[in-house]
Amino acid sequence: MFRFEDPAYLYLLISLPLLILIRMYGLRKRKKQLKDFGDILLVKELMPNVSGGRRELKFWLMLAAVALIAIMLARPQMGTKISQDKRQGIEVMIALDISNSMKAEDVAPSRLDKSKMMIENLVDNFTDDKVGLVVFAGDAFIQLPITSDYVSAKMFLQNIDPSLIASQGTNLAEAVGLSSRSFTKQDNVGRAIIVITDGEDHEGGAVEAAKQAKKNGMRVFVLGVGSTKGTPIPDGNGGYMKDNTGQVVMSALNEEMCKQVAEAGGGAYIHVDNNNLAQRQLDNEISKLQKGDIMNVVYSEYDEQFQAVGILLIIILIVETIVLESKNPLLRKVKLFK
CATH class of the missing domain: 3.40.50.410 (von Willebrand factor, type A domain)
Structure with missing residues (x-):
């Protein structure tokens, strides 16, 4: 049996669409600023090491980290001990x-x-x-x-x-x-x-x-x-x-x-x-x-499961830190990002 001990923290997930909207607004504003600076294609030639794909990846990694933090705070738990609870009812x-x-x-x-x-x-x-x-x-x-x-x-x-x-x-x-x-x-x-x-x-x-x-x-x-x-x-x-x-x-x-x-x-x-x-x-x-004996299945003991979420969160944060917004000159020939 899976449950969240503090499900109120899941309301933090509402912030994700807001962050996406802010991101879209920022990209639109940045594109407009580049147009004011000069021709888009020419500006890109002047910035060969800038990678839009890397920025995009870092944003989605950050979004995933926020979601995992909300899940961790909600304390996911798994029922491990099942017992039969006998009650008098109909x-x-x-x-x-x-x-x-x-x-x-x-x-x-x-x-x-x-x-x-x-x-x-x-x-x-x-x-x-x-x-x-x-x-x-x-x-x-x-x-x-x-x-x-x-x-x-x-x-x-x-x-x-x-x-x-x-x-x-x-x-x-x-x-x-x-x-x-x-x-x-x-x-x-x-x-x-x-x-x-x-x-x-x-x-x-x-x-x-x-x-x-x-x-x-x-x-x-x-x-x-x-x-x-x-x-x-x-x-x-x-x-x-x-x-x-x-x-x-x-x-x-x-x-x-x-x-x-x-x-x-x-x-x-x-x-x-x-x-x-x-x-x-x-x-x-x-x-x-x-009224008769009503048998109910009860999960009487729950184990915390936030550790697995925490490990995944750490991995995502490490990857987000390693990935730079600009291209590494030593790896310029490796086309992982556009």
Whole structure:
């Protein structure tokens, strides 16, 4: 397991593009000064020992040295001792609807963004549990395998967008089925599938999938996002999505279907109107699940790896020092640089 002990120092790498811009400005200014002095070709003849290639190499060596210094300060480390950490918790798979209808703004800022905030709050409340993430529309796929790494869970959450799935629709059956198959093989652990959707454009089979999940010892909870009154769906260009006849597409929360799926899965349906209230309701339901032994892989010892970076840095600095900006008269016939 690789990590940086002080990753904040990696922000120093932002200076690299700035140094490149300064370099480009300097070269442009120098070229202009040479033109003012005289004809460029004639000036080069008057300076036979000057090497532009050597200056270029020295600059890139300096840039590499700055990057390595930032990496050294961030203290790269490698985990060397692996241990198994046993905790009491549950396993949760979250299935998030990312169909186009989730872009509707009948809840602020949008159904999808509100769902993301809900998931982030949910993950923040986990301590000894495992969580995974499935995204679905017309198809479903695993965005994050079940894990106890909550930082990664929230990081993967930020990149979710309807464009991830080309096939549109709301295939709840596939989402529940894939979530059911994504748990670990551990016994005596409470398992929950949390489906977050507006239930729009339901493709069938979801109730049967929820019943099968319940039969396999899982509980299916459905969080309904949106308004039952209906609202247009933004198209991303300042307008709204339209059907084949040119009519604006209206999307409404299908609460009845959501309730049927939750009931079939032995869970509960919760309407997400107020995040805090929905969060408390969900936490109350999840707390009823049986906690079991959750095994986590832990890297308990880390070795510093900055030494290798330091050796490379020294080599680069030595090469940068040896390479001169002017040609060595003794090696004039050796054409390493122009």
